[in-house]
Amino acid sequence: MTAKLSANDLTLIRGESCLFQGLSFALNAGELLLLEGQNGSGKTSLMRAIAGMLSLESGEVLWNDVPVSQQRQEFHGSLVWLAHRTGLKGDLTLVENLRFEGALRPQSDVDPSEVFKRLGISKLKSLPLRSMSAGQQRRVALARMLLSDAPLWLVDEPFTNLDQEGRELVMRLTDEHLAAGGMCVMAAHQDVDINATVTRVSL
Amino acid sequence: MAVPSPEQPRILVGLVAMVRRDLLLAWKRPGDVLNPLFFFAMVCTLFPLAVGPSAEQLTVSGPGVLWVAALLSTLLSLNSLFMSDHEDGSLDQLLVSPQPLPVLALSKTLAHWLTSGLPLVLISPLLAMTYRMSTDIVGVLMLTLLLGTVCLSLLGSIGAALTVGLHRGTALLSLLILPLAMPVLLLGANTVSLAAGGEPYATGIWALAGYAVAALSLAPYATAAALRISNE
Numbered sequence: 001m002t003a004k005l006s007a008n009d010l011t012l013i014r015g016e017s018c019l020f021q022g023l024s025f026a027l028n029a030g031e032l033l034l035l036e037g038q039n040g041s042g043k044t045s046l047m048r049a050i051a052g053m054l055s056l057e058s059g060e061v062l063w064n065d066v067p068v069s070q071q072r073q074e075f076h077g078s079l080v081w082l083a084h085r086t087g088l089k090g091d092l093t094l095v096e097n098l099r100f101e102g103a104l105r106p107q108s109d110v111d112p113s114e115v116f117k118r119l120g121i122s123k124l125k126s127l128p129l130r131s132m133s134a135g136q137q138r139r140v141a142l143a144r145m146l147l148s149d150a151p152l153w154l155v156d157e158p159f160t161n162l163d164q165e166g167r168e169l170v171m172r173l174t175d176e177h178l179a180a181g182g183m184c185v186m187a188a189h190q191d192v193d194i195n196a197t198v199t200r201v202s203l
Numbered sequence: 204m205a206v207p208s209p210e211q212p213r214i215l216v217g218l219v220a221m222v223r224r225d226l227l228l229a230w231k232r233p234g235d236v237l238n239p240l241f242f243f244a245m246v247c248t249l250f251p252l253a254v255g256p257s258a259e260q261l262t263v264s265g266p267g268v269l270w271v272a273a274l275l276s277t278l279l280s281l282n283s284l285f286m287s288d289h290e291d292g293s294l295d296q297l298l299v300s301p302q303p304l305p306v307l308a309l310s311k312t313l314a315h316w317l318t319s320g321l322p323l324v325l326i327s328p329l330l331a332m333t334y335r336m337s338t339d340i341v342g343v344l345m346l347t348l349l350l351g352t353v354c355l356s357l358l359g360s361i362g363a364a365l366t367v368g369l370h371r372g373t374a375l376l377s378l379l380i381l382p383l384a385m386p387v388l389l390l391g392a393n394t395v396s397l398a399a400g401g402e403p404y405a406t407g408i409w410a411l412a413g414y415a416v417a418a419l420s421l422a423p424y425a426t427a428a429a430l431r432i433s434n435e
Contacts, residue, residue, distance in 0.1 A: 051299045054435055077301030085292025091231045092224070103220030104300040128231075 003029055003064060003078065003151050005050075005183060010059035012042065012049055019045050020203055023059070027185070029151070030178050032196050035187040037203035043187035044084065046203065047154050050185060051081055063152075077106055080150040082158055086141040090130035094121065094140050097129060101144050108149040115146045119169070134161040146173065153177060153184040217302040218310045225314030228287075235283055236318045243276035243323055247330040258335050265334030266344065266395035273323055273348055274355065274388050278377050280319040281359035284311065285367040285430070294367070298434060304427035312360040312426070320352030336399065343398040343408075347391040350411040357415075357422035358383045364429035387414060 006026040012019045019042030027033045035043045048054045050061050052068050052075065061068045063075045088097045098112070116122035119139045129137055138161050145153060153174070159167045171193055174184055178196040186192065229236050250268045251261055288294040288311075297307050327348050331341045362379040366372030394407030 053295070053298055053431075073301050073303065076299050079299065081296065081299050083292055083295055085295070087292035087294075087296035089224070089228060089293060090291065091228055096224075096227065100220050100224045101296075103216045104297075104302055106301070 003183065004062075005033075005152060005185075006062045006065070007050070008059055008062075010046075010049065010061070011057040012045055012054065013057045014042075014045060023201065025199060025201055027183050027199065029181045029183060030196055031183060032174070032178060032192075032194055032198045033183075033185045034192065034198050034200050035185065035203060036200060041203040043203055044156055046201075047081075047083075047156055047185065047187060051079065051154060052076070078150050079152040079154055080105070080145050080148040081154040081156075082141055082145055083156050084160070086137050088129050088137065088140055088144070091128055093128055094125050094143075097140065098144060098147065102147065106149040107147055110147065112143075112147060115143050119143055119146075135163060135166060138162055139166065142170065142173070151182050153182065153186075155184060155186045157187055157189070159188065159190060214302060214306055217300075218306055221307055221310035222314045222317070225311060226317065229314070229318045235280075236322070239276040239280040239319055240322050240326065242279055243272050244326065244330060246272040246275070248333060251333050261334045262336070262399060263396075265331065265336060266399065267392045269327060269330065269334070269344065270348075270351070270388055270392040270395070273327075273352065273391075274384060276323060277319060277352060277355040277359060278380065278384075280315070281356075281363050281380070282373045282376060284315050284360060284363040286363075289367045289434075294430070294434065298430065304430065305423035308360060308364070308426040308430065309423040312356050312423070315360070316353060316356040320349075320356050323352060324348045340395065340399050343404065344395050346408060347394050347411060350408070350415045351387050351391040353415045354387045354411070354418050355380075355384055357418035358387075360426045361422055361429055364426045365433055367430070368433045387411070390414070 004026065006024075008024045010023040011021045023046070025033060035046060037043050045054060049056055052061070052072055063071065063078065068075045092100075113122060116125065119142055121136060121139050121143065124132060124136060124140075129140060132140070138158075142158075145155075155174075158170045162170065167190075174186070174192075175194055175196065178184060178194070192198075247269055250264070254260055254264070285294060288297065298304065300307070324345055327345055328341045331344055336344065359376075359380055362376045365379060366376045369375065390407050390411050394404045394411070397404040397407065
């Protein structure tokens with residue numbers, strides 16, 4: 001089954017200001033949706049709206065042509081979200097954090113130690129996240145994304161806190177995910193160097 | 204017989220993982236667990252010192268003091284139920300997880316009860332001794348506290364979910380919860396008093412148990428809805 005994420009006529013009003021109006025897009029397997037805009041233009045809000053955490057003024061987000069609100073659990077099983085705040089516990093170690101995440105959502109059958117090696121965090125396995133640097137914590141959040149089986153990636157500013165090598169790694173990983181038939185919604189300030197079809201949404 | 208859907212075992216896995224994670228976090232940060240417990244122990248031991256050692260007075264006021272202290276100590280611990288998850292973003296991750304949110308809310312509440320309600324029940328006999336309670340009455344006290352703390356944790360989870368986005372929401376949380384918690388306090392304290400006076404007290408236990416069952420079946424849904432609202 002080829003998955004499809006689409007939205008028609010989204011309008012979101014937060015407080016007094018209208019963040020976006022009449023926004024529509026369609027995203028097929030293997031494509032990237034790039035959200036561009038200044039700080040505070042509503043990239044994160046749009047992402048939260050796609051994930052079904054914000055109620056929209058109008059419009060609907062559709063997953064495989066069915067409104068997300070009608071199949072919340074199924075949709076959430078097909079997405080993984082890399083947010084600003086990593087959502088990992090500072091008091092727990094990398095392994096403890098990822099074991100918990102693994103119990104919550106469907107996992108792919110890749111070997112975790114391969115993923116850790118690739119992200120350069122295999123030596124940090126038994127450290128509590130609190131004692132890692134911000135960039136290292138972001139790499140753990142990336143590991144959660146890679147270990148999950150979700151076809152849809154929602155990535156909010158994935159390059160924050162990462163070094164040059166890390167930023168290139170994120171692009172390569174996204175490329176591979178898209179080549180394997182995945183989808184990605186990315187909010188980014190910098191330009192991305194990705195080979196797949198890129199749809200741009202300017203907010 | 205219905206064919207078990209493939210989702211069922213995953214839900215159990217999620218529930219167990221959630222409880223285990225919260226217990227692990229409590230283990231790594233014992234202060235959060237011990238503070239409300241110390242508060243409970245302090246109030247219960249200081250009260251007899253203040254009112255004097257008269258046995259008569261202590262037996263009369265014992266059930267009430269123990270129960271009020273238990274209620275306040277639970278309110279004290281409730282604030283942290285969703286707070287840290289909200290701050291580090293893991294609450295957002297729970298909201299977009301494929302697990303049903305009421306189950307996750309219930310597992311978090313269960314972990315909360317295991318680290319706040321249950322220890323309180325377990326140390327209550329020790330504190331009841333200062334009030335010259337007989338062994339039978341201590342049994343009744345523990346039973347009412349057991350059912351009562353379950354009620355309070357469940358009701359409290361609704362309030363904690365509603366106030367999670369607010370800074371310093373503790374006062375509001377207490378205000379929201381108190382009307383719902385009042386019947387628990389009255390039933391609990393009065394049941395122990397009746398038992399101490401040698402009167403029939405079974406009705407109180409049944410009523411508390413009924414309250415606990417109602418809270419158990421309704422509170423997780425209310426908590427889940429409240430979490431979605433306060434996280435918008």
